[in-house]
Amino acid sequence: MRFFNTAGPVNPKDHYCLPPLKRFDLDSVLLLIQQKKYFVLHAPRQTGKTSALIALMKYLNAQGEYRCVYINVEAGQAAREDVTAAMQAIRGELTIRARMILNDHFVDEIWDEAFQHSGPFGVFGEVLARWSAREPKPLVLLIDEIDALVGDTLLAVLRQLRAGYVWRPEGFPQSVILCGVRDVRDYRIHSLQSQSIITGGSAFNVRAESLRLGDFLQTEVEALLQQHTEATGQRFTPDAVAQIWTLTQGQPWLVNALGYETCFRHRSGRDRTQAVNIAAVEAAKEALILRRETHLDQLADKLQEPRVQRVIEPVLMGTGQPESLLVDDLDYVRDLGLIRYDGSLRIANPIYREVVPRQLVYSTEATIAQETVWYVSTETGRLDMVKLLTSFQAFFRQHSEHWVERFQYKEAGPQLLLQAFLQRIVNSGGRIEREYGLGRMRTDLLVIWPYDSGEQRVVIELKVLHYDLEQTVTAGIEQTWAYIDHSGADEGHLVIFDRTPGKAWEDKLFQRQETFHGHTIRVWGM
Incomplete structure (x- = not known):
């Protein structure tokens, strides 16, 4: 039985998957290898990099023109800047893969001698040189998780590859592919030995190109889901397929996670006679977020880094323009897969867009003393949004300075605090959809609350007061x-946060109603 894969490389026998070699331009990769180039393949975590490398290795070895070996050097991370210990970890990996893939024991046979001769800063290069010269068939080396290595260990590997480059292919690998989250050119490597910062582009200046593995296209998402239908007979409704694309924007792990959640994890989804509908997809999304799945948790952990905060905080607030941000920061956050730029800078997909603020206020949401039942009408089952926002207004006056000060993202604190307050109320039955991005000058929230007679949809727009009220x-x-108008909501609220220093609360707090195109919109000053 095949299933949607959310952990490790794909195996077509076990997993629904797109052909890994079609995830990139194979002809271009083969040309680079033929031209004896050293190059980079990078992409955010869990997008299919390892699957692509392993498929390429199998393809090259099947063609018979090269000897190709894949290694993962992540084990060397535990050694940190202990280059000797890291090289032992790399030795173990290279030895195992050479034996397993090529039935070749040569690396293990010569390593100790090479270490005695060249030491920790030269052993990797000497072994590759002697191994390449041993047979006329050129060696191709695929190094995965290169950016897991730290400081002098990473420098030692990069510099040995650079030093041997001139002797390829007779005396060094014909081609080397370095694979990680970032382009090696963008590394800022702290050398403990020299007490300096060295760029990856300097340590590895033989890099010819940098290839980026992209997300799935919409047609590829549809094709992946169709594999499940063909295997089991269970179909996805058209609106479910469209919603999976909308929520994920093709991020491979998210697509597979929603597929697995709807078809395998949920008991009702295992009934192959029942189509997967949009309600199942929404429930799966919420389950992934609430469980804080490893993929989402790792991504959220990056929010603590200052260079990530410098990009994400103005995006959350809707302030600023891309040109006001540091290029290195933008590149880094983009390489993590957190943002995309398509005319405006925004969080990469709606699931990440929900994860980011919820992660930032996770502990706050859990400790706010509010109960859903206080705000649900006993007669209609609808949320009383006027009562809810009135309560938040009082809460904000009393607690905002204390709560906002606890946030790392203090500039976005008021918006985050309101979202935590709302999430605490809505969690028990509804959901919140969020729209925010750099330069929008606002955050749009859509509260969706099901009740017996239908679905309540409420727009809440958040703005920070600039200049004139x-x-x-x-x-x-x-x-x-x-x-x-866009969301089909039946109620709208505009919340304006006044952060003017020294201004009295009596001058900040107000409620009033405005009418625009026949719609009543309640305005709240905070």
Whole structure:
């Protein structure tokens, strides 16, 4: 039985998958190898890099023109800057893979002698040189998780590859592919030995090209889901397929995770006579977020890094423009897969867009003393949003300085605090959809609350007061109405946070109603 894979490389016998060699331009890769180039393949975590490398290795060995070996050097990370210990870890990996893939014991036979001769800073290069010269068939080396190595260990590997480059292919690998999250050119490597920062581009200046493995296309998402239908007879409804694409934007792990959650993890989804519908997809998304799956948790952990905060915080606030951010920071956060730039800078997909603020306020949401039942009408089952926002207004006045100070992302604190407050209430039956991005000057929230007679949809737009209150209200009302119209909501609220230092709360707090294109929009000052 095949299934959707969410851990490790794909195996077509076990997993639904796209052909790994079609994830990149194979002809271009083969040309680079033929031209004896050393190059980089990079992409965010869990996008299929390892699967692609292993498939390439099998292809090259089947063609018979090269000897190709794949190694994963992540074990060397535990040695940190102890180059001797790291080289022992790399030795173990290279020895095992050479024996397993090529039935070749030569690496293990010569390593000790090479170490005695060249030491920890030269043994890797000497072994590769002697191994390459041993047979006329050129050697191709695929090194995965290269960016797991740290400091002087990483420098030692890169510099030995660079030093041997001139002797390829008779005396060094014909081609080397370095694979990781980032392009090696962008590494900033701290050398403990020299007490300096060295760029990857300097340590490995023989890099010819950098290839990036992209997300799935929409047609590829559809093809992957169709494999399940063909194997089991269980179909995805058209709106479920569209929603999986919308939520993931083709991020490979997310696509597979939603597929597995809907078809294998949920008991109801195992009934192959029942089609997977959009409600099942939404439930699966929420389950992934609430379980804090490793993929999402690792991504959220990156939010603590200052260079990530410098990009994500203005995106959360909707302030600034891309040109105001450091290029290195933007490149780094993009390489992590957190953002995309398609005319405006925004979080890469709706699931990440929900994970980011929820992760930042996770402990806050858990400790806010609010109960859903306080705000649900006993007569209609609908949320009383006026009562809820009135309560938040009082809560914000009393607690905002204390709570916001606890946030790492203090500039986005008011927006995050309101989202934590709302999430605490809505968690028991509804959901919140979020729209935010650099330069939007607002955050749009859509609260969706099911009740017996239908589905309540409420727009809440968040803005920070800049300069003139009436201008902010006028612009905000028009934007709120536009989001109401776009989302099909039946209620709209505009929340304006006034962060003017020293201003009295009596001058900040207000409620009033405005009408725009026949819609009543309640405006809240905080």
